[in-house]
Amino acid sequence: MTTPSAHAGYPAFHRQVCSRRDDYIREVFARHQEAIRVKKESVVVRKLAAIFDKTLEISNRHGFQAMSVRDLSEATGISMGSLYSYIESKERLLGMILTYGHVVVDHTLRIPEALTGPRERLHHVLRTHVYITEVMQPWFYFSYMESRHFDRDTREQTIAGELRTERLIADLLDEGVAQAVFPVRDTGLTAALIKPLLQEWYLKRWKYRRRGIGVDDYADRMIAFVDAALNGAAET
Amino acid sequence: MTTPSAHAGYPAFHRQVCSRRDDYIREVFARHQEAIRVKKESVVVRKLAAIFDKTLEISNRHGFQAMSVRDLSEATGISMGSLYSYIESKERLLGMILTYGHVVVDHTLRIPEALTGPRERLHHVLRTHVYITEVMQPWFYFSYMESRHFDRDTREQTIAGELRTERLIADLLDEGVAQAVFPVRDTGLTAALIKPLLQEWYLKRWKYRRRGIGVDDYADRMIAFVDAALNGAAET
DNA sequence: AAAAATAGAGCGAGCGCTCGCTCGATAAGC
DNA sequence: GCTTATCGAGCGAGCGCTCGCTCTATTTTT
Numbered sequence: 425m426t427t428p429s430a431h432a433g434y435p436a437f438h439r440q441v442c443s444r445r446d447d448y449i450r451e452v453f454a455r456h457q458e459a460i461r462v463k464k465e466s467v468v469v470r471k472l473a474a475i476f477d478k479t480l481e482i483s484n485r486h487g488f489q490a491m492s493v494r495d496l497s498e499a500t501g502i503s504m505g506s507l508y509s510y511i512e513s514k515e516r517l518l519g520m521i522l523t524y525g526h527v528v529v530d531h532t533l534r535i536p537e538a539l540t541g542p543r544e545r546l547h548h549v550l551r552t553h554v555y556i557t558e559v560m561q562p563w564f565y566f567s568y569m570e571s572r573h574f575d576r577d578t579r580e581q582t583i584a585g586e587l588r589t590e591r592l593i594a595d596l597l598d599e600g601v602a603q604a605v606f607p608v609r610d611t612g613l614t615a616a617l618i619k620p621l622l623q624e625w626y627l628k629r630w631k632y633r634r635r636g637i638g639v640d641d642y643a644d645r646m647i648a649f650v651d652a653a654l655n656g657a658a659e660t
Numbered sequence: 661m662t663t664p665s666a667h668a669g670y671p672a673f674h675r676q677v678c679s680r681r682d683d684y685i686r687e688v689f690a691r692h693q694e695a696i697r698v699k700k701e702s703v704v705v706r707k708l709a710a711i712f713d714k715t716l717e718i719s720n721r722h723g724f725q726a727m728s729v730r731d732l733s734e735a736t737g738i739s740m741g742s743l744y745s746y747i748e749s750k751e752r753l754l755g756m757i758l759t760y761g762h763v764v765v766d767h768t769l770r771i772p773e774a775l776t777g778p779r780e781r782l783h784h785v786l787r788t789h790v791y792i793t794e795v796m797q798p799w800f801y802f803s804y805m806e807s808r809h810f811d812r813d814t815r816e817q818t819i820a821g822e823l824r825t826e827r828l829i830a831d832l833l834d835e836g837v838a839q840a841v842f843p844v845r846d847t848g849l850t851a852a853l854i855k856p857l858l859q860e861w862y863l864k865r866w867k868y869r870r871r872g873i874g875v876d877d878y879a880d881r882m883i884a885f886v887d888a889a890l891n892g893a894a895e896t
Numbered sequence: 897a898a899a900a901a902t903a904g905a906g907c908g909a910g911c912g913c914t915c916g917c918t919c920g921a922t923a924a925g926c
Numbered sequence: 927g928c929t930t931a932t933c934g935a936g937c938g939a940g941c942g943c944t945c946g947c948t949c950t951a952t953t954t955t956t
Contacts (some may be wrong), residue, residue, distance in 0.1 A: 613881055
């Protein structure tokens, strides 16, 4: 279990995450077992995969609340009754989908210890973030767009996750400042300004697709932009 | 750094936009008159203001589709029947609200001709954008979050507006490149990376409020960040 | 008293979810 | 080895409820 050391480019990353997909869904099954009436794991994994995919697809077009369970039933080809032996309730389905994303992200976003320089570590985090949001674009888009409708606890959990990423970037900037690599003054605010550049990739991907800009292109350019901003920060 | 016509700070800007509010709503009334059964302009303007405010308030918490017209009736204190003599349909209400925002933005986002230097012109656009999204935060948030649920035409109109802002920034960057002010290579992509920094202000304002960062603070820091990125672009 | 504005009960459609049932695969009995 | 009993997965009409919207009676304004 390792993240590809530094980065072998997006395709390798994509393949690795996809190959583990069933494991991730099995983990979701384990965490929500009391809500699922169907027993056989292989059946559950196959169906959940379809249910998650179609839910994200429909929700990201019309909103989760606007998606009726009948819509989902029709899209997956699973009857109403059958569907409800996998999801317990529409709300629980939401919880499962969020769990799914968290499981994937937790297994993916780690900084290899081999990387020691603050700039290299920052670059790695930025690139990995772009990569994982590319693989899981529907999930990140969903999580971003729907979070304001979540119940209090779930919403605060999502916000906490968001702030954790920002904190991670701020800490890396602090490291860089301590080692005199970045001439940044307010690392907290700078991290806050870098964050939307990461989110841009999964929120407005269609714009870049239209222009023929791929994942690695975006990561390169965005990292260059950030580097320039960090370097130029001394001047003003 | 500020030219007289350019910016006297946020408070003055805020006062000016607010004082024109009734005029903007009158314009909305004019454009949607066939959908409104109530005749007297003064009554319509007063009620529409309340309807728009509450719609944005409720929708931004739970989503426009999740807001029932009964909720809106209760929040505004206007009965169901009365409400429907102002809005014709929930969909038309959406159209009116979008019109409202467009009217305000069209009257506000203009570059004073007195500004000639590309950097000053860019700064003006960035700052004005932050200012207007501060005054109209609920509207911008609404428009951003709900646009994916709009019907085809309305959605494309919203996207076109988004791309127009990006184009404006890209053109200013091109000007700067032509006059050797900015050493930027891909102005289109750079503009695309600046855009989310503008949107950040109305999408995540709570984060900055929590930290005690005000409008002018954000505008200053964000513009400094962009300047740094534009200056540093030559190095890599 | 005429016109304009407001009120709120009521309508059909569509929502999330349930429940009595069918069906095919596997296990148990002989 | 054939029959029978058991089980889990799948099905979809139907329930109680809320939705967007309407319509007529009533109040307010002029």
